[in-house]
Amino acid sequence: MKLFISADIEGTTxxxxxxxxxxxxxxxxxxxxxxxxxxxxxxxxAMAAGCEDILIKDAHxxxxxxxxxxxxxxxxxxxxxxxxxxxxxxxxxxxxxxxxFTGYHSAASWNTNPLSHTMNTxxxxxxxxxxxxxxxxxxxxxxxxxxxxxxxxxxxKGLCDYMKKVNPNVETVPVNExxxxxxxxxxxxxxxxxxxxxxxxxxxxxxxxxxxxxLPEHFxxxxxxxxHQRAHSCSYxxxxxxxxxxxxxxxxxxYMDVLKYFKFILSE
Numbered sequence: 481m482k483l484f485i486s487a488d489i490e491g492t493t494x495x496x497x498x499x500x501x502x503x504x505x506x507x508x509x510x511x512x513x514x515x516x517x518x519x520x521x522x523x524x525x526a527m528a529a530g531c532e533d534i535l536i537k538d539a540h541x542x543x544x545x546x547x548x549x550x551x552x553x554x555x556x557x558x559x560x561x562x563x564x565x566x567x568x569x570x571x572x573x574x575x576x577x578x579x580x581f582t583g584y585h586s587a588a589s590w591n592t593n594p595l596s597h598t599m600n601t602x603x604x605x606x607x608x609x610x611x612x613x614x615x616x617x618x619x620x621x622x623x624x625x626x627x628x629x630x631x632x633x634x635x636x637k638g639l640c641d642y643m644k645k646v647n648p649n650v651e652t653v654p655v656n657e658x659x660x661x662x663x664x665x666x667x668x669x670x671x672x673x674x675x676x677x678x679x680x681x682x683x684x685x686x687x688x689x690x691x692x693x694x695l696p697e698h699f700x701x702x703x704x705x706x707x708h709q710r711a712h713s714c715s716y717x718x719x720x721x722x723x724x725x726x727x728x729x730x731x732x733x734x735y736m737d738v739l740k741y742f743k744f745i746l747s748e
Contacts, residue, residue, distance in 0.1 A: 481531040481683060484576045484628065485555075486568050486619055487519045489540040490585035490595040491635025493655040493671040496663040498595065503542055514668055515540070516547045518582050518634060518655075521672045523552045525679030526580070535576075539568035540583070565739035567599075568615060569622040578686050579623045580679055584635035586658070587614035592638020593658040599746045604704040604726070606746065608738075609696055614639060618742070620693035625735045629691035631682035634675050636663075649690040651682040699738050701730045703746060714745045 489501050492515045499505040503512075523534050534555040538546045543560050551557060562570040572579070588598040589605040589612055598606045598615060606613045608621075616639055620630050632651040633643045640652035655671040657664045666674075704727045705711045715722035720741075721729045730741050 481526070481529070481578070481686070482533040482576045483526050483531050483535070483578055483580060483631075483683065484569075484572050484623075485519060485522055485534060485536045485580045485582060486539045486584075487515060487536060487546060488568070488581070488583040488585065488615065488635075489515045489545060490583065490593065490597070491639065491656065492518060492583040493668045494663065494665040495656070496594060496661075501541065501595070503544075512545045513547065513550075515545055515583050516550045517668070517672055518675050519546060520551050521675040522580050522582050522632070522634070522679045523555050525676040525681075526683045527552060527554065528676075528680045529683035531683050535571050537568060537571055565736065565743045566622055567739070567743065569619050572623065572626055572628065574626050574628070576626070576628045577688075578629050578631040578683065578691070579620075580632045580634075580682070581616055581619065581630070582634045582675070584616045584633060584639055585614070586636055586638040586642075587612050587617070590614075590638055591658065592641075593636040593656065594661045594663060596638075596658075599742065602706055602710060603746070604706055606704075607700075607702045609698075609700050613701075614642070616643065621695060621735055622739065624693040624695035627688075627692075629686065629688045630693050631686055631691055632675075632679050634671075634678070647691065647693065649687070651678040653678045695735065698733050699731065699735060701738055701741065703728055717741065717745050720745070 586593040634653040637654035
């Protein structure tokens, strides 16, 4: 069993403020430690189910948040940004048997996490085929592009509820519930136990057909920026149409073209 883990922080247990996500703030260290604990728990669950090959992508901000010494020896860690269109899924290919997402969060404009956003805070929302897109959706589509199933998702309740609606076969571990600009969270140690147990179940019961995220044949992608200047600038990307003062649209059939588009257009 070969497992890929993509780790974010805004869905880490208890997190409630942007200062807790950034390396230059003192609050960050506690949540980077909890992020590491949750990734380690996912690894331990996978190992208990017989998995011996794990690649972890540190996928938040600097991509230098996880403490490598706190991770199992069988896990390899990809730190920093490669510059590849896969972004938070860099390192994934067809050789993997499953994907686990830890610490993931709700999409921009959703009211289920005070830190809701999609890739950055410069957009009001991103839609794919008319549906508000989270980073989970973008990255689960990347997994589907490579033919790799999604086995487990941990993060805020809104995101976990979304995944269960898309595919009830995927294990989820909701650790936070957004409430306006606040968060109700479970105990961090309880989160560790639940993540370990959920990933173990997910790997033991892994079924490629049942856990594959649906991949459309055609993509209509719209990004609504907070600043009209960004929409104007991004309208010059090949194939992009500006449809109103702050929104651009891009259409294609190949999801890799969507990822390339995001690489150059969805950044700050």
